[in-house]
Amino acid sequence: MELWAEDEARLGLKPVVRRVWAPAGRRPVARFKRGYKWTYVYGFVRPESGEVYWLILPKVNVELFSMALEEFAKEVGAGENKRVGLVVDKAGWHTGGEVDLPEGIHLEFLPSGSPELQPAERLWPLTNEAVANRVFEQIEELEEALVERCVQLLDQAEAIRDLTNYHWWPQAA
Numbered sequence: 318m319e320l321w322a323e324d325e326a327r328l329g330l331k332p333v334v335r336r337v338w339a340p341a342g343r344r345p346v347a348r349f350k351r352g353y354k355w356t357y358v359y360g361f362v363r364p365e366s367g368e369v370y371w372l373i374l375p376k377v378n379v380e381l382f383s384m385a386l387e388e389f390a391k392e393v394g395a396g397e398n399k400r401v402g403l404v405v406d407k408a409g410w411h412t413g414g415e416v417d418l419p420e421g422i423h424l425e426f427l428p429s430g431s432p433e434l435q436p437a438e439r440l441w442p443l444t445n446e447a448v449a450n451r452v453f454e455q456i457e458e459l460e461e462a463l464v465e466r467c468v469q470l471l472d473q474a475e476a477i478r479d480l481t482n483y484h485w486w487p488q489a490a
Contacts, residue, residue, distance in 0.1 A: 319393065320487055321363045322404040323385075324437035325377050326444065328459060329355035333449045354456045358463060359385045360440040361403075364486050367478030369440070371467040373460050382410045383417035395421030406435055436481035443470055443477070 331351060339345035357377050361370040370392050374381050386403075395401040397420060404425045405411045411424065418424065432438050447466030453459040470477065 318400045322437040364436045364481040367474030390419035439480040
């Protein structure tokens with residue numbers, strides 16, 4: 318049995334703006350382009366080990382969430398002999414009766430309105446580093462930057478564990 322957490326983040330052509338350094342007495346200039354195309358990062362994290370699994374999909378809905386669960390189950394080997402508890406929030410696409418749960422995956426729901434309890438929420442500042450203060454003309458450019466960043470994060474298990482492994486998170490016996 319393994320315990321993982323999952324969340325989704327929406328990113329798009331509307332930039333993620335962060336503070337920047339500028340010479341004394343000068344205002345920093347930030348390029349900005351208002352765009353309303355979106356992509357979604359599905360982040361799965363095992364806080365105990367810092368393992369992560371990422372998917373970048375065009376939207377969130379029951380069908381794509383079911384597909385994400387199927388891909389995740391294959392990746393971690395969930396099935397008859399391996400059970401995975403997946404902590405999720407109560408988003409509509411998580412709670413609908415139409416969600417197709419793969420064998421070996423069990424959803425555990427957090428209380429409504431409690432994002433501070435969701436370890437996967439702590440992943441988003443890490444993924445946003447790749448897109449902060451950058452302007453993307455096409456959604457595909459944004460997705461390429463996200464893919465590159467997610468690949469980098471695969472090798473940062475210790476940093477991810479430090480961010481997501483809350484003191485109260487259950488540990489393996």
